[in-house]
Amino acid sequence: MPSGLFSGFMVSTWLQGSIMAVVAGAVGFFVVLRGSSFEAHAIPQGAFTGAAGAALIGANTLLGVGTFSLLGVVAIARWGRRGQHDVVTALWLVTLLGIGSLFLSLSTEYADQTFSLLFGEPLAVSSSDLLPTALLGAGCITVVIVLFRPLMLSSIAPELASARGIRPARVEVLFLLAVGVVTTMALPVVGALLVFSLMIGPPATARFVTDRPVRAMAISGVLGLVTVWVSITASFWSNWPIGFFVGTFAFVWYVMGRCVARWRTRPRPVAPLELAGAGSR
Amino acid sequence: MSVLHAIFQPGLFSNSSVQDAAVLGAVVALVCAPVGVFTVVRGQSFAGHAFADVTATGGSAAFLLGVSPLLGFVVMALAGASATELLGAERQRGRDLVTGVVLGAGLGLSALLLYLTTTTQSTTGAAVTVLFGSIFAVSTSTLPLVIGFGASALFLVGLVYRPLLLSSINPDLASAQGLGRRVVGLAYMVALALSVALSALTIGAILSTALLIGPAAAALRLAKSPGRAIAWAALIGVAATWAGIVLAYDSYNWPPAQQGWPVSFFVVSLVLAAYLLAQLTGRRARRA
Numbered sequence: 001m002p003s004g005l006f007s008g009f010m011v012s013t014w015l016q017g018s019i020m021a022v023v024a025g026a027v028g029f030f031v032v033l034r035g036s037s038f039e040a041h042a043i044p045q046g047a048f049t050g051a052a053g054a055a056l057i058g059a060n061t062l063l064g065v066g067t068f069s070l071l072g073v074v075a076i077a078r079w080g081r082r083g084q085h086d087v088v089t090a091l092w093l094v095t096l097l098g099i100g101s102l103f104l105s106l107s108t109e110y111a112d113q114t115f116s117l118l119f120g121e122p123l124a125v126s127s128s129d130l131l132p133t134a135l136l137g138a139g140c141i142t143v144v145i146v147l148f149r150p151l152m153l154s155s156i157a158p159e160l161a162s163a164r165g166i167r168p169a170r171v172e173v174l175f176l177l178a179v180g181v182v183t184t185m186a187l188p189v190v191g192a193l194l195v196f197s198l199m200i201g202p203p204a205t206a207r208f209v210t211d212r213p214v215r216a217m218a219i220s221g222v223l224g225l226v227t228v229w230v231s232i233t234a235s236f237w238s239n240w241p242i243g244f245f246v247g248t249f250a251f252v253w254y255v256m257g258r259c260v261a262r263w264r265t266r267p268r269p270v271a272p273l274e275l276a277g278a279g280s281r
Numbered sequence: 282m283s284v285l286h287a288i289f290q291p292g293l294f295s296n297s298s299v300q301d302a303a304v305l306g307a308v309v310a311l312v313c314a315p316v317g318v319f320t321v322v323r324g325q326s327f328a329g330h331a332f333a334d335v336t337a338t339g340g341s342a343a344f345l346l347g348v349s350p351l352l353g354f355v356v357m358a359l360a361g362a363s364a365t366e367l368l369g370a371e372r373q374r375g376r377d378l379v380t381g382v383v384l385g386a387g388l389g390l391s392a393l394l395l396y397l398t399t400t401t402q403s404t405t406g407a408a409v410t411v412l413f414g415s416i417f418a419v420s421t422s423t424l425p426l427v428i429g430f431g432a433s434a435l436f437l438v439g440l441v442y443r444p445l446l447l448s449s450i451n452p453d454l455a456s457a458q459g460l461g462r463r464v465v466g467l468a469y470m471v472a473l474a475l476s477v478a479l480s481a482l483t484i485g486a487i488l489s490t491a492l493l494i495g496p497a498a499a500a501l502r503l504a505k506s507p508g509r510a511i512a513w514a515a516l517i518g519v520a521a522t523w524a525g526i527v528l529a530y531d532s533y534n535w536p537p538a539q540q541g542w543p544v545s546f547f548v549v550s551l552v553l554a555a556y557l558l559a560q561l562t563g564r565r566a567r568r569a
Contacts, residue, residue, distance in 0.1 A: 037378060037381050038377070041381065087498040088498075090327075090490050090494065091495050091553050091556055092553070094490050094491040094553075095491070097413075097487055097488060098491075098543075099550075101488075101543050101545065102546040105540075105542065105543050114413075115395065115408045118392075118412065119395075119408075120392075193334075193388045194388060197381075197385030197388075197389070200381055241393060244389040244390065244393035245389070247386045247387075247390070247392070248389050248390070250385050251382055251385065251386035251389075254378075254379075
């Protein structure tokens with residue numbers, strides 16, 4: 001172990017990284033289940049502008065990212081899913097990224113800031129950010145636990161959910177808020193372009209491995225933790241950008257998950273009497 | 282007169298990098314117009330967006346190897362196109378998850394390549410150039426290459442124009458007529474990849490979607506026939522890039538630091554403005 005990996009200033013990185021990995025795993029499970037990968041892609045990209053704006057006016061990064069994640073959530077909840085969101089949203093997203101690049105070019109450390117906001121910076125965490133992060137993370141986990149049944153039901157069987165008196169719109173907004181919170185915590189550390197990988201890589205893998213929701217969430221949380229811990233260590237050692245490790249890990253997990261899924265569903269040699277049940281999966 | 286002077290600052294037209302930028306912008310906008318119209322009509326904006334993000338890896342690799350970024354963009358966009366063509370055929374469920382995971386890996390890899398570039402070559406700003414572009418930084422020697430790739434893309438689209446139009450508007454009819462759908466699709470994909478690469482060179486890999494689909498989407502709100510839509514898209518694209526270049530040149534005198542605002546910011550904002558304006562006009566025309 002090289003000295004410094006667990007020294008004072010790294011402690012906050014480890015803590016924030018662990019909190020964000022667990023929360024991203026839990027929320028990501030629902031991102032994959034609901035097929036909301038577009039939202040999970042759009043909110044971090046929009047939040048990049050907030051981080052850049054905060055860098056320009058010298059405000060706290062967490063505050064800038066949080067504000068813009070919230071704006072993104074409101075915008076998607078208000079205008080999303082009203083047909084042809086394809087082109088319009090793509091244009092808005094790209095314009096937000098352009099505004100972010102403008103903010104950064106107006107501030108002094110253009111190239112460095114751009115790089116760390118897009119691709120992550122493990123040392124971006126200061127100890128004063130820990131308390132808000134922990135509170136946000138706890139709030140997020142509470143929302144997931146309280147909303148577990150409505151979220152499951154409205155993701156799998158929307159008609160049944162509304163028959164039981166669950167309001168899909170309200171559930172959706174709370175869910176988007178959770179995505180916004182994950183973005184706020186993860187963006188400064190893993191970068192705007194890689195939050196998405198952290199949020200869908202582990203849960204998508206977990207879904208290949210098991211069909212049970214709680215077990216899938218647990219696996220996705222563990223995979224997220226391993227990803228973040230190994231990425232922080234490797235980035236600390238090699239000085240390479242942390243986003244590279246996060247993106248690569250998400251990819252490796254996913255490929256492994258597909259292999260496991262193929263192995264689980266492989267055609268087994270069966271005795272003639274068993275043939276009737278062989279096609280069920 | 283003084284207003285004209287304020288807009289077109291002295292030295293604008295004699296500046297050689299402004300001239301190169303104007304040629305580059307015009308060529309790219311002209312190529313993107315037909316390809317973009319087909320992309321929007323076929324509902325494949327997401328494919329265009331995905332290619333664009335992946336090309337960042339190629340651009341970063343080119344920087345590391347010291348070759349022209351355009352080559353990196355083109356190679357990577359073509360690789361993305363072939364992968365999409367191979368995988369897209371089966372249209373499996375959860376395709377956006379696969380795309381997302383692959384995109385993440387590609388972006389992570391470009392982070393590493395860009396980092397290695399900055400450490401080995403002591404050039405800063407490669408990240409900004411690849412991701413957000415800088416039309417003024419494109420060297421004059423790249424221009425013939427840009428024109429060559431652009432002409433190839435236009436040639437491909439022209440070659441399959443009719444069957445492509447038919448298969449975009451009515452896939453069932455097109456396949457019933459026994460057209461070589463595979464060939465048409467492939468020609469379109471190659472043209473799309475070339476346009477994405479050119480657009481990435483002009484305004485940056487992660488912003489390039491704007492130039493590809495923005496003018497086309499605006500044009501489709503204004504015009505009914507495909508030919509007219511392509512003409513409108515070309516007009517809007519050229520206008521946005523040229524106006525962006527002029528504004529960026531002006532912005533060297535602007536606050537806060539007098540170091541110029543990024544060109545890509547202007548181009549992207551103008552494209553969005555054009556789209557919103559077109560939407561407004563289109564809606565009013567329909568109501569009347």
